[in-house]
Amino acid sequence: MLDAKIPSGPLSEKWDKHRFELKLVNPANKRKYNIIVVGTGLAGGSAAASLAELGYYVKNFCIQDSPRRAHSIADQGGINAAKNYQNDGDSIWRLFYDTIKGGDFRAREANVYRLAQVSNHIIDHCVAQGIPFAREYGGLLANRSFGGAQVSRTFYARGQTGQQLLLGAYSSLMRQVGAGQVTLFPRREMLDLVVINGQVRGVVVRNLVTGDIESHAADAVVMCTGGYGNVFYLSTNAMASNVSATYRAYKKGAFFANPCYTQIHPTCIPVHGTYQSKLTLMSESLRNDGRVWVPKATGDKRPPNQIPESERNYYLERKYPSFGNLVPRDVASRNAKAQCDMGKGVGETGFAVYLDFKDAIRRDGKDVIAQKYGNLFQMYEKITASNPYEDPMMIYPAIHYVMGGLWVDYNLMSTLPGLFVLGEANFSDHGANRLGASALMQGLADGYFVIPYTIGGYLAQMDHTEVTTDHSAFKEATQYVNEQTGKLLSINGKRTVDDFHRELGNILWEYCGMSRNDDGLLKARKLIQELREEFWKNALVPGLSEDFNQSLERAGRVADFLEFAELLVMDAFERKESCGGHFNEAHQTEEQEAMRDDENFCHVAAWEYKGDDTEPGRHKEPLVFENVELTQRSYK
Amino acid sequence: MTKSINITLNVWRQKSAGVKGGFETYHAANISTDMSFLEMIDVVNEQLTLDGRDPIAFDHDCREGICGMCGAVVNGRAHGPEEGTTLCQLHMRYFSNGDTIVIEPWRAKAFPILKDLAVDRSAFDEIIVAGGYISVNTGGAPDANAIPISQEIAEKAMDAAACIGCGACVASCPNASAMLFAGAKISQLALLPQGRPEAAQRALAMVRKMDELCFGNCSNERECEAECPKEISISNIARMNREFFKAGIGSAVM
Known part of the structure; x- marks a missing residue:
């Protein structure tokens, strides 16, 4: 039932063919469509700017006080592209192959090939935006080498490449704000997704300054809310990075893919x-x-x-x-x-x-x-x-970093029509392990060069009946959010939220971190359930809902982490092989290296939510490799 | 070497934008000198929470000195005593046992206080909206190597582009001027050939917007440069002024 909608034909022609086949929205009609973009990192910022440039009306939300602060900003290393400026044998095909092999053959060929194809356009665009990439004495762009590749294809701006690329996307975004095409909503946290007649038609967010719960309707929602690494409590992620947006989308019916792939x-x-x-x-x-x-x-x-x-x-x-x-x-x-x-x-x-x-x-x-x-x-x-x-x-x-995320098809649309997922929040391009300097590439590829095409194909054929925030679905979502907030504030227990989060992190790190085994995973699942139960009895969340209340923000995120962690552990338990970032001790070579099971696990695992008291369903999307041969890694 | 210190904090507490605030005193015991300043506040907040009191609100996110979200005036200095350092990268080993530390929010008319140490810096976004970009749509760019840029120019542009938009320059300036912030962006884009076509209009629009938003003027106090966690040079203000005057003289857009 999971149809990735991969276009037919030779690998190198799929994207061209698909772009021709996608329906277009007439330029004059684009202004009639409202698109919500959640997140302003490399994926969200670039998507919001590019969609606005096309003429769509965009509402853009972010959790920080300014779109310029999303955690993409912290990347140090660089961004890959198949420019072959060094004349050292690079090509789109080589970047594709390195990425698919680096991902331990657990990513989709067609998506990864498209990523390599558009990588060159990203560099062109970023230079045109005024990003001060490092240069050689002659004035041409410099490159450096990075892990997992034998060519020099990484572009960089000192040790602040992520910062510079993000500020580039931010400047394009702010230009569209000035043009009236984008309305910004900073200090907002997405707390629910609204689905009407089988289509995603809006979001419910909390204003983090006033505490107001706000409803926003649209014709499509693009989620670029990053990864869930903070489920481990200690990570290199920013403090506000969380799973709430993607997890709540999962609870509304979007499938969650490969949560156990953590780097x-x-x-x-x-x-x-x-x-x-x-x-x-x-x-x-x-x-x-x-x-x-x-x-x-x-x-x-x-x-x-x-x-x-x-x-x-x-x-x-x-x-x-x-x-x-x-x-x-x-x-x-x-x-x-x-x-x-x-x-x-x-x-x-x-x-x-x-x-x-x-x-x-x-x-x-x-x-x-x-x-x-x-x-x-x-x-x-x-x-x-x-x-x-x-x-x-x-x-x-x-x-x-996490490779897992919401499942998306070739168009970057989730299993919920009208919900698109970009950047680290989706699962699509890195398989079981991401190579260095590929995260920036994917975020910007999705936002600048994929979503502007694929969202048109959806909008042109969707049921465009007008929906306003007066619809009962918005009322229900708001009520759910208010109840959740009320519950958190009324527990009035004895342990702080951070204390619970720390313990959750310890459980995951111990039993579902670098090395995993069945006994440990079963134990972790039980410990998580017990901790979650205690959380709802003994957490101490001070303050009010109608206020700037950072304790309440964290409590909501930790409550979601406590549920999501169990899904992560279940996914790790079910994947009876080792690949990339998932190392199951029962599946290793004599030299203690990861051993894949291509016969039984050459697939994406996509989880379907079926209710709080029901086991989620595990769906498979088989991975078909027509262009590369699956090999075993060795480093002796 | 790790050790523990006991300190006293005088922290600005203010419930919301419109109400009167004031200092409150807290004692923080057994603070490891390996903690970052924000981790020290975390510890104080944990205790306040357990004591049934309202924890101190403060902005922060990446905690590695690059996002620009954090910042407070510590003992009279933006981001505290260590040069070239954001508050999140300041460590408690810079303090001694028995110290009293005064912590205040950024104070500037253009940055209204939201709660405690958190301020509204959306005025910075508005300055960028006014012209802090190159007008290029996705899709039409020429090959990235089409225009060579000398290493020297690229490096200067990068020096200016390192700004994290934290607002320390405004907080430390006696005039609450945003010239270093705006000057850094105007310089970055004016230095690069891609930014030249709009350079005049950009300088005029961004400078006007600063005035409109109640930021003060530059009177060469150089406090901004001294407190900037990314050590952005005030030569960027000079470059901005040159761009502004060049744009003004005989220009129809003035």
Whole structure:
């Protein structure tokens, strides 16, 4: 029943053919259509701006005080494109292949190919917007290399590529605000989706300043609300990143795909106390020169410089002689966890490993290392007060990105007609693992170059009966939201919301993090259910609903995380294979590497909500590979 | 080395935009010096919540110094005592046991207080709406390498583009001027060939909008540059002024 609506024909011609076949909305009629875009990150900002440029009337919502602050802004590394400016053998086909292989063959060929096709247009557009990409002496654009690729195809603006691309989309968006084509609604949180006669026709949002519950009607809704990494409590996500918008859409009938595909990044600054609110990523590029090690002896508490060479275990170099410290993210992460679980971890908590630059500094000199990593060393020192030129860095893996999200077809439409999902909020392009510098590419591809075409195809044939917010469906959604808020405020228990969130994060990290097994997942599911039950009896949410109430905001998000976490664990339990970010201990090679089961699990798992007291349904979308051969990864 | 300190906080509390606010005193015990400043407020808020009191409202999001959402005046300095640092990246090791820390919101007529430390900075968005963009629609751009841009120009544009829109420049300026914010955007776009066609109109429109929104003028106090967490140079204000005057002289759009 899940029809991805992939166009027929050769891979390289599908998108052209599809764009020709999609129905168009007459330019003069576009102004008659209202589109709601939720979120203003790379996907939301670019979608809202591009749709407005076409003549649609757009209402754009964001949770922060300004659209410029969405978490896309935090990306450091860069954005991939198949420009082949370096003449080093890149092509659309190679970018497509690298992405599909990097995703461990769990993404859709047609979507990924289209992503690679439009990647070049993104760079052209961003340069035209005035984004100050890094350049060579001759004035042409510079590139750098990134993980998972043997060509140099990543465009960057210092260590702030996400910021610059987001501000580019933001400036285009603000231009449309000035033109009267976009109305902005900042400090709003989407709390429900409104479906009328089988079509998505609006949203209910909470005004985070006044507490008012507002209804907004439209002809289609485009959700660009990011990922759910914060279900783990500690992640590299921003504090407000949440699952509520996508989870509530799921409860209204949109299928949720592959929630268990979560990416853990190996080089983050370790947790240092229970008060910690978030984790900070240190660029993966550090592993080019840093050597990862732990003491050989359990519980060795000597300072690193007093531990002689003979008593250090450079476990990655030992285990993976050919890739050494440069094994992929998932392998590096799992090995760090294994060392710490054996009691070899370092630092105050014992949950960290060393990343040592001593040999690189001795070999290349401090200046060379400073030139390469100076800003990262400075950032590290600012946070930890430890000087990485003198003492090795301490790092530990952290949740960074999620590949799972709402299921969408080739048009980026969910199972609910009229609900489109873009960027990290959907599941479509990264399979079970995302390659570096691909998140920016996907967000902007979806917003600038896919949705402007595909939404027209939907609008041209939808039932365009006028709907206003007086419709009973809006009243019901508002009532539901008000009841939920009232319930949260009246629990009046003894534990703060953050305390529940922290415990939920610990459960997931322990049993559904880098390494998973059936017993642990069953246990996690039970623990989550118990915690959820306690939450509704014992949470303490202060304040009023008609107010600027940040505790209430967090309570709503944590309530959704407590339900969604169970879906994540169930999805992990049902996927009896290891692939990309999902590592099931029962499915590994003799060398402890992830082992896929292409015979039984070469499919997308899309979950259907069936009520609070009923098990959700697991649907399959088979993944058909006509153009690439499925292979097993090896890094020995 | 991690240690714990005890501090006293004097925090500005204000229920909403229209009402009178005032300082309240809180004692924070056993604060780890490894905590960020915002994590310290989290800890205080947890305790306030458990005590049945209203936690302190403050804006924050990425907590890695790039989104521009956080900010408060700490002991009289925007984003606190450490240079080139947002409030979320300031750590408690910059404080000593027994310190009293005064925390206030940004104060500027153009940034009304919403609650406690949270202010409304939508005036910044309005300045961008007035002209902080290049008028290019999605779809028609030439190849990205069609116009070479010297590395020097690209780097200068990037220096200006690093602005995070936090509002510290306005908060630290005795005139509550937004010149550094507007100057950074005007400079970024004026430096690049793509931004030249609209440079005159952009400078006029954005400067006029600043005045309209009750931001003050620049009187070369240089407080903005000193407090900017991204260390944006006031040479961007000079460049903005040049663009503005060039646009004004003999121009029909003035």
